[in-house]
Amino acid sequence: MTTTDFLGYTPDAKYSTSVAYFSMEFAIDQSLKIYSGGLGFLSGSHLRSAYELKQNLIGIGMLWKYGYYDQVRDRDNNMVATFIEKDYSFLEDTGIVFSVPVHSTTVQVKAYLLRPETFGSAPLFLLSTDLPENDEVSKSITHRLYDPNETTRIAQSIILGIGGGLLLEQLNITPDIYHMNEGHAVPLNFYLYSKFKNLEEIKKRMVFTTHTPEIAGNEEHDFALLKEMSFFYHMQDHEVKFVLGLEGDKFNYTLAALKFSGKANGVSKLHGEVARDMWGGYAGICEITSITNAQNKHYWQDENFAEKLEANDQQGLEVRKKEMKILLFKEVANQTGKLFDENILTLVWARRFAAYKRADLLMHDWNRFLELLKNTEQPVQIIWAGKPYPEDTGANKIFNSIISKTKTFANCAVLVGYELGLSELLKKGTDVWLNNPKMYREASGTSGMTAVMNGGVNLSIPDGWIPEFAVDGENCFIIEPSSDDLPEADRDAKENSNLMDVLEQKVLPTYYNNPTKWFQMIKKGVEDVIPAFESTRMANEYYEKMYDKTDQS
Numbered sequence: 001m002t003t004t005d006f007l008g009y010t011p012d013a014k015y016s017t018s019v020a021y022f023s024m025e026f027a028i029d030q031s032l033k034i035y036s037g038g039l040g041f042l043s044g045s046h047l048r049s050a051y052e053l054k055q056n057l058i059g060i061g062m063l064w065k066y067g068y069y070d071q072v073r074d075r076d077n078n079m080v081a082t083f084i085e086k087d088y089s090f091l092e093d094t095g096i097v098f099s100v101p102v103h104s105t106t107v108q109v110k111a112y113l114l115r116p117e118t119f120g121s122a123p124l125f126l127l128s129t130d131l132p133e134n135d136e137v138s139k140s141i142t143h144r145l146y147d148p149n150e151t152t153r154i155a156q157s158i159i160l161g162i163g164g165g166l167l168l169e170q171l172n173i174t175p176d177i178y179h180m181n182e183g184h185a186v187p188l189n190f191y192l193y194s195k196f197k198n199l200e201e202i203k204k205r206m207v208f209t210t211h212t213p214e215i216a217g218n219e220e221h222d223f224a225l226l227k228e229m230s231f232f233y234h235m236q237d238h239e240v241k242f243v244l245g246l247e248g249d250k251f252n253y254t255l256a257a258l259k260f261s262g263k264a265n266g267v268s269k270l271h272g273e274v275a276r277d278m279w280g281g282y283a284g285i286c287e288i289t290s291i292t293n294a295q296n297k298h299y300w301q302d303e304n305f306a307e308k309l310e311a312n313d314q315q316g317l318e319v320r321k322k323e324m325k326i327l328l329f330k331e332v333a334n335q336t337g338k339l340f341d342e343n344i345l346t347l348v349w350a351r352r353f354a355a356y357k358r359a360d361l362l363m364h365d366w367n368r369f370l371e372l373l374k375n376t377e378q379p380v381q382i383i384w385a386g387k388p389y390p391e392d393t394g395a396n397k398i399f400n401s402i403i404s405k406t407k408t409f410a411n412c413a414v415l416v417g418y419e420l421g422l423s424e425l426l427k428k429g430t431d432v433w434l435n436n437p438k439m440y441r442e443a444s445g446t447s448g449m450t451a452v453m454n455g456g457v458n459l460s461i462p463d464g465w466i467p468e469f470a471v472d473g474e475n476c477f478i479i480e481p482s483s484d485d486l487p488e489a490d491r492d493a494k495e496n497s498n499l500m501d502v503l504e505q506k507v508l509p510t511y512y513n514n515p516t517k518w519f520q521m522i523k524k525g526v527e528d529v530i531p532a533f534e535s536t537r538m539a540n541e542y543y544e545k546m547y548d549k550t551d552q553s
Contacts, residue, residue, distance in 0.1 A: 048299055
């Protein structure tokens with residue numbers, strides 16, 4: 001059996017290299033809730049473009065019984081996480097069941113298939129341990145994406161990596177390239193070592209994409225616990241240390257992935273530099289290049305909007321943009337009881353919700369924020385949305401504090417249920433897409449790309465992908481970052497001030513006083529974002545930079 005048996009098409013000859021793409025999450029469709037945020041959005045767009053280009057690529061992921069979580073409100077209107085069982089009639093039961101050693105147990109794993117024609121993506125195999133023959137602990141491995149229990153999280157990586165490798169064996173598929181999208185699948189390498197008995201043979205076949213621009217964010221666990229969990233498959237921990245040249249008691253997923261891989265990449269030019277600085281001092285790591293993340297135009301861009309823009313129809317585009325805003329505002333009214341006006345500039349902050357992304361930076365100077373909300377000459381409407389990790393108490397506190405602080409303002413709304421569907425509404429309905437993370441913390445960020453595709457103008461700190469795109473005042477508005485030498489609190493204050501200056505002195509006046517310039521900014525934004533930040537370019541670049549084996553022997 002070959003990958004072409006599942007593709008539903010004959011791969012284009014220029015993509016003859018066969019690839020197995022491993023990721024803990026994929027955002028393919030609103031109905032398939034197996035993702036949390038940007039990592040999933042990225043892998044979903046990659047599979048969509050791979051399908052459109054007829055690439056020889058299959059995805060390997062996990063079938064999460066309860067998804068990430070369902071984001072709802074409690075009786076006090078605060079955000080809470082609930083876990084609801086998901087059923088998917090469109091997934092095909094392959095009938096393949098195999099065993100994976102986890103801890104002292106042999107866990108049974110079943111493989112399901114999302115066929116390409118279902119949602120227009122490369123074929124995606126999803127692994128589940130929620131089977132009657134497993135005990136309750138084993139069943140729970142594939143219950144929750146990013147389970148907070150340490151041993152369950154480790155087991156999830158074992159199922160993805162070793163289980164994914166064993167699945168390919170069951171399918172009689174030997175891909176030319178194994179691609180780890182983030183370090184979760186690193187146990188795959190120990191499975192491959194049992195086959196090849198040679199690190200160099202693995203390096204010929206393995207590539208790795210890192211997404212996390214700080215040491216603390218890269219997952220690691222005690223060697224002793226990982227050995228006990230069967231994380232290293234048939235290798236002993238002392239063998240692992242010897243083969244990879246590792247020391248100490250902690251095993252870092254990213255470092256190991258960099259040592260197992262022949263090539264690796266960061267997800268923007270800036271992140272590539274950061275990653276080389278982070279890991280360059282370690283012996284035995286592979287080259288780290290960069291391939292900037294991108295998003296799929298056919299999935300994300302409104303066709304009617306694109307037609308108006310192509311025809312240079314300013315009036316028609318303004319009409320369509322208001323129609324898209326009205327669709328978003330119906331959801332605002334549904335969730336919050338607030339009626340927004342499609343004629344008013346609407347600013348959106350929406351993405352995976354983490355403290356470093358600073359959702360509340362806009363209100364850092366509370367009095368100035370109030371003045372902004374009370375401006376009747378150039379009024380603004382503001383929407384927040386995003387999903388914090390359920391156990392991240394700090395991020396959850398920020399989310400609920402924004403709800404509390406803005407509850408009485410008719411022109412502020414906080415939405416829950418940030419998944420593909422709501423994300424699409426927000427990106428199509430926004431006028432200004434706000435992005436203000438702490439500098440050097442956003443590896444790439446992709447939400448602003450899809451906002452631009454639908455006529456949203458970025459108001460952003462120059463982090464992640466933004467420096468590769470931005471022409472300040474022509475296709476976006478840049479928030480000047482503060483000096484790196486300032487204490488964190490002073491940086492927040494300075495960058496809040498810079499943000500408000502740009503918003504009050506440039507963004508609002510342009511929107512209200514110069515609609516022709518606003519139209520030109522939208523037009524240039526779309527011209528600059530496509531094809532440079534459309535996932536056709538990205539999927540091609542992975543084949544050219546990462547999957548090409550001609551320079552490996």
